[in-house]
Each structure stands twice: as C-alpha cells, then as structure tokens.
Amino acid sequence: MGVELILFEIALTFYFAAAIVCVLELFKGTRTTSKIMLSLAVAGFLFHAANIIARYVLSGHIPIANLHEASSFFSWCIVFLFLFLEYRYRLGLLGSFIMPVVFVIMLSSSMLPRKMEPLSPVLQSYWLGIHTVLAFVGDAAFALAFGIGIMYLVQEHYVKSRHLGGLFQRLPSLQILDEINYRLITIGFPLLTLAIITGALWAESAWGSYWRWDPKEVWSLITWFIYAVVLHVRLIAGWRGRRAAILSILGFCVVLFTFFGVNFILQSKHTF
C-alpha cells in the first residue's frame, strides 16, 4: 500500500471519529466534546492534505482526475471551509451537521477505484486545475450552506413551536444562520459560474465546442439556476429565513446528484 493510501485511511479514520463525536454532541455536548471534535477534524484535515499532496507528487498533476480523487478533494474543501467558519464564527453544533456529510462523501470516495491512471491527452491542460478547483470550492460552499440551512430549520422549528427544548440553547441564532447561509451562497454562486465558463472554454479547446448538452453540463446549469433563483428572490422579494434555507438544502441535493448521480445513472463525458 502506498503512502498516499495510508494517509487517506488515516484521514478517513479521523473523520469517522470526528463524525461520531459530532453525533454524540447532539445528545450531550460540552466544551470538551466540541474541542475533541475539532482536534479530530483538524487532524483528519492535515492527513487528508498530505494525501492530496502525495498524490500530486506521484501523478504529476492535480489529483482530481477520477471520481475517487474528485470526491476526496471535494470533502477536503468542505472541511477547510468548515474549519474556517468554526474559527471565524464559532457556531455551536455546526460540526454535527457537516462532519457526517464529510464522512459519507469520504466513505464513498474510499469505495471508488483509487488507481492513479495517466491523464488522457484531452484532459492534459491547465484548465483541469482551474475548472475543477473552482467547481469544488463552490460546491463546498453549497455543502456548508446546506448544513447551515438544516440548522436554521431546526432552530426555527423550536422558536416557532415555542418548545425551546433540546438543541435550542446550543444552536446559533436564526439571524446569524440566515446571514452565513446567504454569504456562503454568494461565495459559491460566482465560483460555480466561473467553473461553468472555464468548463466551456476548456471544452472548446479540447473537443471543439463550448456546449454539447452533456448531462453533467445540463445538471450544472440546473444547479446554477437554482442558486440564481435563491439569490434573486432574496434580493428582489426579500425571501430569507425558512424559504432560503429550504432552497439551499434543495440546491445541495442537486449538487450531489450532479456530482454522483450523473456519473452512475447517466452517461457523461466527464469522468467525474
């Protein structure tokens, strides 16, 4: 087993442990548990980063060339953003809604073929790095918006139903959840837009046409429209709070389908 595979397994184990602690935290959280969870996530993140670097060194190109690598990189982006938000805002319980998602994506990544194949000539372009990094950082922002959207709905339910039990005390305020949700989408949306544009440019240089109605392209466009609607109704009609949260949850489901579903169900030129 190569070094990079061992690093991956270690990272996966740390994420698993972090996810377990996160779920436990929902039932009985203390300062210690959230500290433990954060250290586990940071450790997983570092090993994960080492894994990605190792793969880069070994393969000689950005390791986002197959579905395994792509989903691994995707979850790494999510953890990065999560740690950033945690550092910046210290939102209680955010980990409980994010780390399980990270673990599931990593787990599916671990079950996909991990072989490092030589890059096919069409993909050998600097567009690979730009297009994929933009797409995954954008998707990671949507993933966090999804987690925060769920937190919003849970907290909103407590406040609306006037039963302030359970997680009410530990969840952040509605306003901050709504604000961060909005901010994440304003980060994710331009990145997704750029990813689609760079993808089109890359397609033109590789295959000779900008847009070929490939299922991945179509679903990316659907995703783009959903988030465009989220931003539009927010700015024009002042849709915020519950509706914005629901839309961002829905949006991320489409992101996941675009990412995994299209590859398994539909035929696509994209390898991931």
Next chain:
Amino acid sequence: MKVLVLGVNHKTASVEIRERLAFNGPKLEEGVLALQQLEEVKEIAVLSTCNRVELYACVGNTAAASEQIKDFLSGFHGMKRPEFEKSLYVHGGPDAVQHVFRVSSSLDSMVVGEPQILGQIKDAFEFALAKKTTGVLLNKLMKKAISTAKRVRTETRIAENAVSISFAAVELAKKIFTNLGGKSFMLLGAGEMAELAARHLVNNGVQEVLVVNRTYERGCELAGEFNGKAVRWEDFLHEIVHADIIICSTGAPSYVLLKEQMQKVMKERRNRPVFIIDISVPRNIDPEINKIDNVYLYSVDDLQEVVDTNIHGRKLEAEKAERIIAEEMEKFDRWMSSLNSVPTIVALRQKAEDIRREELERLRNRLPALDAEQMKAVEYMATAIINKLIHPPTVALKEDSEDRDELIAMIKKLYGINGEENEE
C-alpha cells in the same frame, strides 16, 4: 375607622375605562386634595398605574363613603356612574387590607411577581403623605403593605418569576437576532410587565424605542423614560414596519393587529424577522400571525411555559405568599383594634370622671359643713375608688387579645358608653 378600597384593574376594566379613570399628572394632586374634602373620607391615597386605578381611604362608614366617592369619580372624570360601576370593586375592612397587601406583593398583577408595583404604591403613598391627606391608619397600612411585599419577595420565589419572564423574552430575542444592538423596539400600549420587559430590552442594547399609546401624552411620558419616540395610535401600522421587536399590551377588547395587516408589513420589511410578545389579556394580536414566515409571536403564557420548565412548584410559592399575607393581615388587624380600644378607654375614664365630679358636687350640697381639708380627703377617696374600679377594664382593653373587639363592645354596654360620639 375602617379601610376602604375602591378601584379598577386590568381584570375588571377595559383599557378605555382605566384610562378615563386614571389620575394622570396634575389630575392626581387635584383629585387627592378634592377627595380629602369629602365628608365621609378621613384619609385618602390614590394609586394610578397603567393596569390599575385604586383609591385607598380611611372612613367611618364604608357604605356612605363609597357612595360619595363614586359620585365624586363620576363628576371628576366626567363619566356616568353606570359606565364604570360594574368594573369597580369595593373592599371594606379586612378585605380591603388583604387587597392592599396582595397588590403590593404583586399577587394581583397581570404578571404575578413583577416588581414595579411596589415602587408605584410607595410613590402613591408618599405623594399622599406630602399632600397631608393620610393619617395614622393609612400610614400604618402603607408601612405594612411595603413590609409585607418585602417579606413575600424574600421568603418566596414569586418575584423570580416575573424577572424570568422578561429574561426569557430577551433570551429568545437573542436567539432570533444574535444581538439586540441596533434593533428597534416598539412598545404598543403600556403596563407593568410591558415596561419591565422594555427596560430589559433597552438594557440589552436595543437602540430605537417607539412608544405607541392611545393617550399620546402618556406615550410621550413613557417614551421619555426609555429615551424613545412617541407614536400616535393612528400611525402605529405605519411605524410598525420599523420595529424588530414588538411588545403589545394595550388591553383592547379585540385584535389590534390582524394577519393580513402583518402580511403587508412583512412585505414592506422585506421579510426581516419580527419578534412579537403579546402580553395583553385578552390577546391583542391575531395568533394566526405566528404562521407568517419570519414572524415569531409569543404570548405571556408561552413565555410563562418557557419559564415554568425552570421554576418548579410555582403554585406552592403563591400559597406561601398568601400565607404571609394572612399573617400580616392578622397583625394589622390587632393593631387596628388596639386603635379602636383607645377611644373606649378614654370614654371609660371620662365616664368615671363625670360620675366622680357629679357625686362630689352632690355631697358638697348635702354636707356644706365640711371644711376644705375634709373635702379634700373625700375627693381623694372618690378618685381612688374610680381608679381602682376602672383599672382592670383599662388593662384588659390595652391587652393584645383576640377577642378585644368583643371586649370593647361589652365594656361599652356594661358601662353605658355611647362610643360613636367619643371616637374623635
């Protein structure tokens, strides 16, 4: 001498009636001084707050005095008696004392345990004291009402409750808005609890305060207290758009804010969240409003429920408070009847003195031969006899015993004292 209480509160009267009967600003001095002039009224103090208007009086005859006071209220406030009479409660004697103690201890408040009422009672009595409209009885009653309230506060957890309700409101607001700095707040109506919650919000950083009141002057007064802005009642739907937190306590008989109106407001607010607390009884805000997105409506009962999960045995605390009040009432009663026995003692002495003087006069007429020294000896003897005779009943009257009232009546009967004339 008896204590008489006449009043209306949030339970018996609508806000319109309370506002019309209120003794606001200059009306208070005018009213107190005029009430004191009433024939049947010996001492008087007036309490006028948002939730209650109460008159505390010391009177000889409760029925006659309450009639006279009702007539006065009718004339003073320009209301016909039937307009307010059915909302008016009248307590005399021990019931009146109990009522005063319950009010000062905040057991009669809309939100049981809210602390402001004690200060308001103190102010009312101090005002009366300054205007010299109170006397022995009301002064004692005031002192007792305050000490009873303090006992209730320290010996039970009733007071914690009200504080926790406004505390819960602030906590909840923080879970909706993160922090309250820069938020604006509208106080719709007035009331002990509403003001308490308002104060809590302001202490927690709420910046803009809008006060809406049916009586614009009263609104201005309140707005001054919070460094806020008074808004006319007619304009409130216009201004409500700017409010992030609304406390409603108008006591109107029906809803003042309907779902359709709030939907429009939310559109104008571009769905920025609103936290509404409806303290009014009956409710003043359509409960359906809670179904609108980004509107969070809580009633006092809802907040109470939030608090109740923390405070156990609230009923027990209330019972404890009632027991304290019963104890204090008994003490006050004893003091009052000792007050009652003084005139009897005076009358008894007077009676004995009269008899002594009369008999000595008759003796002098019958035996003019007695010289000065002999006369002096006889006088001395007469004085000694009556003193020895009235000493035991005097001691008995002064003694603090349960059946003193009966004793007073008995002594009056036995010695043929007609109490009423001698009471002053």
